Amino acid sequence: MISENRSISGLVMNIAAPVLPRLICLSLSFGMIALPVLAQKVQYNYSSSNQSGKDFSNKNLSRYTFTRATLKRINFQNTNLTAAVFSGANMTGANLQGANFSGAILDRIKIVNAKLDNAIFTDAILNGADFRGATIKGADFTGAVLDSWALPDLCKIAIGTNPVTKHSTRVTLGCPTK
Numbered sequence: 001m002i003s004e005n006r007s008i009s010g011l012v013m014n015i016a017a018p019v020l021p022r023l024i025c026l027s028l029s030f031g032m033i034a035l036p037v038l039a040q041k042v043q044y045n046y047s048s049s050n051q052s053g054k055d056f057s058n059k060n061l062s063r064y065t066f067t068r069a070t071l072k073r074i075n076f077q078n079t080n081l082t083a084a085v086f087s088g089a090n091m092t093g094a095n096l097q098g099a100n101f102s103g104a105i106l107d108r109i110k111i112v113n114a115k116l117d118n119a120i121f122t123d124a125i126l127n128g129a130d131f132r133g134a135t136i137k138g139a140d141f142t143g144a145v146l147d148s149w150a151l152p153d154l155c156k157i158a159i160g161t162n163p164v165t166k167h168s169t170r171v172t173l174g175c176p177t178k
Contacts, residue, residue: 043062043064044065045065046064046066046069047066047067047068047069049070050070051066051069051070051071052070052072052073052074053072053073054074054075055075056074056075056079057075057077058077058078058079061076061079061081062082062083062084063082063083063084064081064084065085066084066085066086066089067085068087068089069086069089069090070089070090071090071091071094072092072094073092073093073094074091074095075094075095076094076096076099077095077096077099079099079100080099080100081099081100081101081104082100082101082102084104084105085104086105086106087105087107087108088107088108088109089110090109090110091109091110091111091114092111092113092114093112093114094111094114094115095114095115096111097116097118098119098164100119100120100164101119101120101121101122101124102120102121102122102123103122103123103124104124104125105124105125106121106124106125106129107125107126107127107129108128108129109126109128110129110130111129111130111134112130112132112133112134113133113134114131114133114134115134115135116131116134116135116136117136117137118137118139118160118164119136120139120140120162121139121140121141121142121144122140122141122142122143122144122165123143123144124141124144124145125144125145126144126145126146126147127145127146128147129147129150131153134157135157136154136158136169138159138160138161138163138169139158139160139162139169140162140164140165140167140169140172141172141173142165142167142172146173151173151174151175154173154175155170155175155176158170158173158175
């Protein structure tokens with residue numbers, strides 16, 4: 001059995017065997033959260049790279065890693081990004097419309113002025129995300145981890161229903177009824 005410690009942008013994983021369930025400990029301002037996950041093989045690593053302006057639309061990029069990558073104006077429209085890692089990435093002005101980020105790690109990302117319409121963030125980790133100027137019409141945040149301070153601003157712009165999951169953006173964010 002191989003044992004090694006890896007630190008990935010604030011996430012600490014102790015990997016003992018390649019396929020056994022794991023706990024990821026996420027340090028938040030109010031303590032630690034342990035999330036069960038399965039060890040996954042990274043498909044491709046774009047960490048610390050500059051992919052600004054590239055077109056990755058309609059692709060399957062599940063389990064890809066974009067940690068600390070510069071992804072300004074990138075096109076991820078209708079892309080499968082399930083279980084992908086974007087810790088600390090800069091996606092300013094990105095087109096994320098219809099992208100599936102289910103189970104993805106998007107902590108401390110900058111998605112200023114990005115288009116998140118109809119995107120799926122089911123069970124994604126979005127703590128520390130900067131959503132200023134983003135559009136979220138029809139986005140699904142079911143089970144997503146978001147900072148409580150970000151919710152009032154997101155609720156101000158939350159409208160629509162996701163065409164795939166049929167979930168209301170306002171309901172998935174836990175916004176008060178109008």
